[in-house]
Amino acid sequence: METIVAEVENLKKGFGSNKVLNGLTIKVKEGENLVVLGRSGSGKSVLIKCLVGLIEPDEGNIVLLGESITDLEIDALNLLRKKIGFLFQSAALYDSMTVRENLEFPLRGNKELKREEIDSLVEEALKNVGLSEAIDKMPSELSGGMRKRVGLARTLILKPKIIFYDEPTTGLDPITSEEISLLILDIQKKYNTSSIIITHDMECARITANRMIIIKDGISIAEGKFEELEKSKDEWVRSFFKSKNEN
């Protein structure tokens, strides 16, 4: 029987009169990459922020690794967050810290780890994203692609069971985008992580997706594998793939 690691049920969220999510339901299986596709403003980023408790939903339930995050106290939520990774669209590196300090940051408070263990975790995470040489650089010295990689390394340092990617290839050139997409796939295989990948980059979706859902008006209107959705009878769904083929 397949284990469900993330489950969203009837999720609703609005900002004033603007209803962004209107009863969205999704499930992510263990070891699966789920790509969430939708037009800008369709609520993809709101969904991912609700999943980690950055935005409180108006209605609905979110269960991550068997725990309902809407019922958790802040301390319990922080413990759960240690098992979850999040790659921000902008990478969100702490710009007053070096790459090494950025990677060490999520480990603070873990008194059991010795200095050598922290160093080896940092080195391993950077090696996994192919950026060992950037360890003492400041974020301002890194390119967009490198920042994304360091962001990913910072996410990996806690060895999360689920990773949420918020538009991981936005703002990158096609070659770097492909590298990041392949890296996501590589991490899935290496760490057996489950992922929710928010994107509107069809190439990234093609490379990384085990399954996809398409959001429109705050609900899921289509679900399936990349190849299945590409041949969908729904004109609106196919329009996503059309733009990709034209490119």
Add this chain to the structure above:
Amino acid sequence: MTSDSKTIDNKVSTETNTDSENSYKKSLVGFFEDITLLTKFSLRFFKEVFKPPYEFNELVRQSYLIGYKSFPLVAITGFIMGLVLTIQSRPTLAEFGAESWLPAMVAVSIIREIGPVITALIFAGKVGSGIGAELASMKVTEQIDAMEVSGINPFKFLVITRVLSSTLMLPLLVIVADTIAMYGAYIGVNLKGDVTFQLFFSQVFEKLDFSDVFPAMIKTFFFGFSIAMISCYKGYNSNKGTEGVGESANSAVVIGSLSIFILDMIAVQITSLFL
């Protein structure tokens, strides 16, 4: 003027009045909303400050940045403050033949009022704007969210450390500023006179007592706390992109400076009740 154009003018003037009334109401509501949120923010500080884990290393780092790095600016300000106050006060005292009172008068003015207030204003400009801009920039670039999702409490790491450092460092900076201001005053006295170092300071300490120093020191803790709290609140809750960064830095300085005068007024009232 025709009656039609009069009607239009009246209509326009009524609309303008309604608009200004609405914007007045809006800013009044905004002001009270801000006060409520700032109070909640401060209460959260007291709720979380005693709860482990304690960010001791960050507290030390912030104390270095906030305290030590402000030292040169505060020292220069203090020196000029003492020198200028002495030079400006001399003619008036000379008119009454009370030049010998100059050291004592300058010392009481600096220790009781001018030292703490001017240093706090300089501190609000340097440290308050820095905290406001830094936290606002972290907010708009999702760095605060990144801390939160990695299971670290950003309020503890960013707000508590800065507020504590500021509360502890400002009194020390005021002591430094007051001391250097007294040296400035000594030079000021000797520009047109001949007073020995020993005589100058013996006159100063003769007239200064506990009731001058203690309340002045106590209020600087409150100044430091309010400057950092307001700056952190403005930065932490910034939400208008890059425009919000500038706005947060600006309002951190403006409201922080205003809070110094309000707290000073309260402190003077309380002191006059007891001393």
